[in-house]
Amino acid sequence: MTARMRVMALMVVLLLGSLAGCASTPAPVEPLTGRLAGSVSEALDASVSLLLERGYVVRHADGDLGRVEAALARWPGYRIRLQVEPAERGSRIEMTAFQRGRPLPPALLQPWLMTLRSRLGAG
Numbered sequence: 001m002t003a004r005m006r007v008m009a010l011m012v013v014l015l016l017g018s019l020a021g022c023a024s025t026p027a028p029v030e031p032l033t034g035r036l037a038g039s040v041s042e043a044l045d046a047s048v049s050l051l052l053e054r055g056y057v058v059r060h061a062d063g064d065l066g067r068v069e070a071a072l073a074r075w076p077g078y079r080i081r082l083q084v085e086p087a088e089r090g091s092r093i094e095m096t097a098f099q100r101g102r103p104l105p106p107a108l109l110q111p112w113l114m115t116l117r118s119r120l121g122a123g
Helices: 003-020 040-053 106-120
Strands: 032-036 056-062 067-072 078-087 090-099
Touching: 032 106, 040 056, 040 067, 040 078, 040 090, 040 106, 090 106
Parallel strands: none
Antiparallel strands: 032 090, 056 067, 067 078, 078 090
C-alpha cells in the first residue's frame, strides 16, 4: 500500500468517524399518565375492552405485571402500550402510542384516558 493510499484510507476513516458522531439518539418516550378509580384488574379489563372496541388486536397482556400492548388491525399501524400499577385510592396508568415504531405525542391519548375514567369513575 502506498503512502498516498494510506492517507486516503485514513481520511475516509476520519470522515466516517466524524459523521457517526452526528447521528442523534431518539428522544425518550414520554407516556401519558393518569389516575383511575378501580383496581389494577378493573383498569386492565376496561383498557382491553376499549382497545378491542376501537379495532386493536391485543398482542401481549400480563395481568400480574399490569401490562398490555395492542396494535391497530388496519393501516396506519398504530400501537398502544399500557402499564397499570396500584395507587392510592385506585390505580395509575401510563399510556404510550406509536406509529411505525415512532412515539406519538402523549396528548393524543387524552381521549382514551377520559373514556377510561368515565367507565371506571372519576379516579
